[in-house]
Amino acid sequence: MEFSNKAHWETIYTTKTPEQVSWTQEKPAISLELIEAVNLPKSAKIIDIGGGDSLLVDFLLEAGYSEITVLDISQAALDRAKKRLGSKAALVTWICSDILDFKPTEMYQLWHDRAAFHFLTQPKSIATYTELTEKHAVNLIIGTFSESGPLKCSGLEIKQYSEKLMEISFEKAFTKIECVFSDHVTPFDTTQHFIFCRFQRNA
Numbered sequence: 001m002e003f004s005n006k007a008h009w010e011t012i013y014t015t016k017t018p019e020q021v022s023w024t025q026e027k028p029a030i031s032l033e034l035i036e037a038v039n040l041p042k043s044a045k046i047i048d049i050g051g052g053d054s055l056l057v058d059f060l061l062e063a064g065y066s067e068i069t070v071l072d073i074s075q076a077a078l079d080r081a082k083k084r085l086g087s088k089a090a091l092v093t094w095i096c097s098d099i100l101d102f103k104p105t106e107m108y109q110l111w112h113d114r115a116a117f118h119f120l121t122q123p124k125s126i127a128t129y130t131e132l133t134e135k136h137a138v139n140l141i142i143g144t145f146s147e148s149g150p151l152k153c154s155g156l157e158i159k160q161y162s163e164k165l166m167e168i169s170f171e172k173a174f175t176k177i178e179c180v181f182s183d184h185v186t187p188f189d190t191t192q193h194f195i196f197c198r199f200q201r202n203a
Contacts, residue, residue: 028054030143031196032059035110035112038109038139038198044109045069046112047069047112049117050072050114051081052081057070057092070093071096073096073097100120106136110137110139110141111139118158121159126169138200139200140170140200166179182194182196
């Protein structure tokens with residue numbers, strides 16, 4: 001039976017609570033710091049790739065951002081986020097799609113991705129992703145497992161990144177502004193080493 005990426009993530013989000021998955025954060029502090037550093041107007045179009053039921057959208061709404069899109073392959077994940085946000089969910093654009101099937105129709109002032117990009121392990125998939133950013137993003141914030149991070153997540157192989165490899169991956173259209181390393185402590189007290197890089201579109 002052929003592996004289904006969507007089925008895998010739907011199963012995760014329908015059978016596990018936030019406390020039972022490694023990526024849960026009470027506050028996505030590094031993402032928020034890097035977003036603040038971009039110095040965007042509150043009306044800027046922001047998309048969170050693989051946002052799932054992450055709390056980033058809650059903090060962005062609280063900060064006054066008004067044009068937020070959350071994309072995830074799992075409808076169950078998006079439904080959990082909507083339920084948590086209640087009436088505020090209507091302020092967000094929700095897109096259920098595999099990133100490789102995503103067909104954006106607009107330019108995003110900020111493209112944020114914490115821990116979705118590193119699940120793309122094939123050169124063709126990585127190229128599809130980077131081409132999307134080249135056509136539809138002005139600023140990028142990408143967080144992935146570093147070379148000291150795990151080799152797998154949620155039972156799936158991932159691709160580790162160094163600062164140099166991150167830079168090379170997006171150098172066609174973007175300049176690296178900064179990269180920071182971070183230890184993410186999971187809900188079950190293990191540590192995952194991340195690298196977050198911020199890029200700006202070349203003039």
